[in-house]
Amino acid sequence: MKIKKTMISWMDRVILDCKQTTFYTVKEIDHGKIPWLKKLKYKTHLSYCSHCKKFYKQTKKIDAVLKITPEELEKNNRYQLKLNTKTKENIVKQIKKNQNYYNL
Amino acid sequence: MLNPELWVEKHGDYLYAYVRYKVPSKEIAEDIVQETFLSALSSMKHFKGNSNERTWLISILKRRIIDYYRKEAKKKERNISSYKLPFEEEGALKGHWLENRAPHSWEPDAEINIDQFHKVLQLCLSILNPKQRLVFIMKILDESHNDEICQEVGISINNLWTIMHRARLQIRECIEKKGYSNEN
Numbered sequence A: 001m002k003i004k005k006t007m008i009s010w011m012d013r014v015i016l017d018c019k020q021t022t023f024y025t026v027k028e029i030d031h032g033k034i035p036w037l038k039k040l041k042y043k044t045h046l047s048y049c050s051h052c053k054k055f056y057k058q059t060k061k062i063d064a065v066l067k068i069t070p071e072e073l074e075k076n077n078r079y080q081l082k083l084n085t086k087t088k089e090n091i092v093k094q095i096k097k098n099q100n101y102y103n104l
Numbered sequence B: 001m002l003n004p005e006l007w008v009e010k011h012g013d014y015l016y017a018y019v020r021y022k023v024p025s026k027e028i029a030e031d032i033v034q035e036t037f038l039s040a041l042s043s044m045k046h047f048k049g050n051s052n053e054r055t056w057l058i059s060i061l062k063r064r065i066i067d068y069y070r071k072e073a074k075k076k077e078r079n080i081s082s083y084k085l086p087f088e089e090e091g092a093l094k095g096h097w098l099e100n101r102a103p104h105s106w107e108p109d110a111e112i113n114i115d116q117f118h119k120v121l122q123l124c125l126s127i128l129n130p131k132q133r134l135v136f137i138m139k140i141l142d143e144s145h146n147d148e149i150c151q152e153v154g155i156s157i158n159n160l161w162t163i164m165h166r167a168r169l170q171i172r173e174c175i176e177k178k179g180y181s182n183e184n
């Protein structure tokens, strides 16, 4: 028992647990600074923990969907996102009205 | 030279496509596009000839998106159930995933249906607390420095990373719970 406890505390010093690993995963995806030793430790954890690996990949995917660009959307014909004509006409009208106001 | 009369024709669809998947509805996206053009009109004198028209409009658009979430954050908070992190809190496995809440379903490598995925994603954003959501969106838009975000919400840099960690854990789990899978 004593040996097991010592093992775990030793392991925790060498590697990170899943909570810490997901913390650094998020930090990496959101462009935070990670000290190199922490980075090494968290990459090591990722290399053998399938849950954390999946968290990393899914979080990356979610991030990519949120950050998808109009160019990328256009490449995919299934997702044509266009303003409808009526809304466009309405905005043009608003612009013209306000243009006079700003005396352009 | 800027020519506001041509803005809608030249950039309308682009701005709309940019904002559509970052806010909950089509209507909100349309409103934000309109606000962007009007706000651009009123700040034309700040336009520097060295950036292009579209880049300039996009930066205004991003500000409008942040504004939208800022207003949402000021609204009275609905009852938001607190979120418990999905990790063991004590014992030998402290800090490890709780087995029933670890990432399981949906394959991140498979192709996704963006439209469907987005619907689930918006639902999941709505369960974040409004302040947390504002921080999250500001990070996603990548328009503000971390210290600007901290100042805006009144938090420290350590808080910012704690909030992002929680937010990303919560969103991922929510997407799984709402039953998103590659099959539908």
Ligand SMILES: [Zn+2]
Residues within 6 Å of the ligand: A017, A018, A021, A045, A049, A050, A051, A052, A053
């Ligand atoms: Zn792990």
